[in-house]
Amino acid sequence: MSAIRIETLKKSFGKFCALDGLSLTVEDGTVFGFLGPNGAGKTTTLRILTGLAHADSGSAWVDGLEVGKSPEIPARIGYLPEEPAFYPWMTGIETLETMGQIHRIEKAERRRRVDEMLEMAGLTEAGKRRVGGYSRGMRQRLGLAQALIHRPQVLLLDEPASALDPAGRKDVLGMIEGMRGQCTVFMSTHILADVARICDTVAIIDRGKLVANARREDLIARYAIPMLALEADDGDRLNQLAVEVRRLGWARAVVVEGKRLTVTVNDLAAAQRELLGRAVNAGLVVTHYEQVKPSLEDVFLRIVENGKESRQL
Amino acid sequence: MMTALTKEWLEQRRTHRLLIVCLILLLFGLLSPLLAKFTPEIIKMVPGGEQLSLIIPPPTVVDAVAQYLKNLTQFGLLLAVLMGMGMVSQEKDKGTAAMVLAKPLSRTAFILAKAAAMGASFLIGTALAAGAGYYYTLLLFEALPFGGWLALNGLLLVYFGVYATLTLLASTLNRSMLGSGVTAVGFIIVLALVEMIPAAGKLLTGGLLAWAGNLALGSGKSPAWGALWVCLGLIAAALTASVLVFQRQEI
Numbered sequence: 001m002s003a004i005r006i007e008t009l010k011k012s013f014g015k016f017c018a019l020d021g022l023s024l025t026v027e028d029g030t031v032f033g034f035l036g037p038n039g040a041g042k043t044t045t046l047r048i049l050t051g052l053a054h055a056d057s058g059s060a061w062v063d064g065l066e067v068g069k070s071p072e073i074p075a076r077i078g079y080l081p082e083e084p085a086f087y088p089w090m091t092g093i094e095t096l097e098t099m100g101q102i103h104r105i106e107k108a109e110r111r112r113r114v115d116e117m118l119e120m121a122g123l124t125e126a127g128k129r130r131v132g133g134y135s136r137g138m139r140q141r142l143g144l145a146q147a148l149i150h151r152p153q154v155l156l157l158d159e160p161a162s163a164l165d166p167a168g169r170k171d172v173l174g175m176i177e178g179m180r181g182q183c184t185v186f187m188s189t190h191i192l193a194d195v196a197r198i199c200d201t202v203a204i205i206d207r208g209k210l211v212a213n214a215r216r217e218d219l220i221a222r223y224a225i226p227m228l229a230l231e232a233d234d235g236d237r238l239n240q241l242a243v244e245v246r247r248l249g250w251a252r253a254v255v256v257e258g259k260r261l262t263v264t265v266n267d268l269a270a271a272q273r274e275l276l277g278r279a280v281n282a283g284l285v286v287t288h289y290e291q292v293k294p295s296l297e298d299v300f301l302r303i304v305e306n307g308k309e310s311r312q313l
Numbered sequence: 314m315m316t317a318l319t320k321e322w323l324e325q326r327r328t329h330r331l332l333i334v335c336l337i338l339l340l341f342g343l344l345s346p347l348l349a350k351f352t353p354e355i356i357k358m359v360p361g362g363e364q365l366s367l368i369i370p371p372p373t374v375v376d377a378v379a380q381y382l383k384n385l386t387q388f389g390l391l392l393a394v395l396m397g398m399g400m401v402s403q404e405k406d407k408g409t410a411a412m413v414l415a416k417p418l419s420r421t422a423f424i425l426a427k428a429a430a431m432g433a434s435f436l437i438g439t440a441l442a443a444g445a446g447y448y449y450t451l452l453l454f455e456a457l458p459f460g461g462w463l464a465l466n467g468l469l470l471v472y473f474g475v476y477a478t479l480t481l482l483a484s485t486l487n488r489s490m491l492g493s494g495v496t497a498v499g500f501i502i503v504l505a506l507v508e509m510i511p512a513a514g515k516l517l518t519g520g521l522l523a524w525a526g527n528l529a530l531g532s533g534k535s536p537a538w539g540a541l542w543v544c545l546g547l548i549a550a551a552l553t554a555s556v557l558v559f560q561r562q563e564i
Contacts, residue, residue, distance in 0.1 A: 050415040052564040071417075079415040085408030087320075089327035101316040102416045146412070 088132025342442025
């Protein structure tokens with residue numbers, strides 16, 4: 001069964017179209033990265049899934065239940081908004097206690113879960129302090145703890161680490177990674193490194209439309225453009241080689257940075273056959289040669305840039 | 314509902330809303346008979362005030378009750394607006410509403426718990442004011458009929474309820490404190506304008522307060538059951554509207 005299923009979801013704010021027929025499926029048990037540039041419709045999608053916002057048209061299902069029609073959905077999801085807001089006059093313990101009470105967790109179990117969540121979030125000592133005095137990172141970790149207090153089947157996270165410093169990001173991503181196998185994680189973000197680190201499936205959304213959806217490695221294999229990189233001893237000769245390579249049919253783009261030449265290629269086999277030989281013939285002493293492994297960032301930029309180009313056309 | 318109510322009640326205490334309501338209502342409950350008693354003396358102390366004091370009749374228990382009603386209605390209304398205008402709008406604006414409403418907490422419970430917590434604060438504040446007002450009126454004037462005094466304070470609570478729930482509705486309709494405040498003041502102005510129509514005025518808070526004053530003085534004249542039912546109806550309507558609006562809103 002799919003943990004989340006979205007079918008032709010549309011949502012507009014005045015003239016701005018936030019979601020333009022978005023369709024998407026998230027398999028049970030995956031850590032799903034929902035990628036997109038700012039304003040792509042990620043938060044709107046999450047808010048519709050939580051029931052906080054209503055779609056203009058289309059349908060969505062969470063854990064098999066239709067959003068807007070089943071009152072059971074809130075009990076099955078855990079939600080962390082982009083900027084989790086808490087009652088500043090409550091302590092961390094009271095916050096988790098209250099959230100546990102809302103989920104109708106029995107008292108003894110609730111106390112145990114509060115302690116567990118505080119420990120997981122590294123807030124055991126700060127638990128008795130009022131949340132108003134917490135740092136951004138602490139609030140984010142408390143946000144994750146409150147989303148997990150009732151062991152949800154589906155965890156919805158909106159930019160969970162975007163506003164955190166490197167240490168805070170590491171903590172929060174570690175906590176999310178720890179959820180693998182325990183629930184389905186649906187995480188929206190525009191930080192590619194976070195997705196590359198913890199997500200096994202990725203969807204890319206742009207201007208309210210799904211533009212790619214696959215397992216991370218499949219996505220990279222499908223969309224990444226092969227690149228070859230070569231480092232040599234002589235920058236001037238490398239520039240001459242670049243001029244020569246640009247004329248060849250298999251070269252798509254050639255960049256020289258100091259003593260490093262990077263070639264984006266149309267035909268990898270032809271490039272692999274010719275590039276090294278041409279460098280040697282040009283009198284260069286090659287110190288390093290590799291096929292660059294494309295990153296998720298390359299894929300993302302390519303897809304989003306392609307979208308922009310096609311819109312301009 | 315109980316969880317929401319527990320949270321709201323804790324909020325009333327932690328954010329000092331309960332303390333503020335209690336202190337202000339207690340203060341004016343206590344000061345009202347004192348002001349009624351000593352106003353002529355105060356006027357005498359003002360230069361040229363002696364002449365004026367000659368034409369002021371000696372204060373009576375009627376003045377104490379009138380002063381009590383005047384002070385408590387003015388400050389109670391102010392408190393209802395100030396305490397209520399951020400109750401929902403601020404939670405929407407700051408994002409705390411989204412945090413709790415993404416959980417299995419109904420929007421109806423969210424609104425009703427707020428109304429109940431505010432009602433409880435006003436109940437305690439009014440009880441303190443009633444005790445202080447009764448005691449000082451007894452000391453400075455004479456004993457008021459206890460049942461009538463209770464009835465006055467009960468009707469005062471209904472009066473506070475009208476403005477508190479209208480402010481709650483204003484807060485539900487808006488996303489900012491300012492917008493809520495402006496809308497609440499708008500509701501109050503509309504209500505005041507309607508009260509200026511004599512036939513309608515008798516059926517609104519003005520009629521309620523006139524009846525309250527009579528009851529406190531032991532007079533059963535001009536009972537305003539119509540005003541009581543209309544005011545209770547206004548409270549119910551404002552609460553229902555708040556719930557219905559909030560259920561359809563995007564948070």
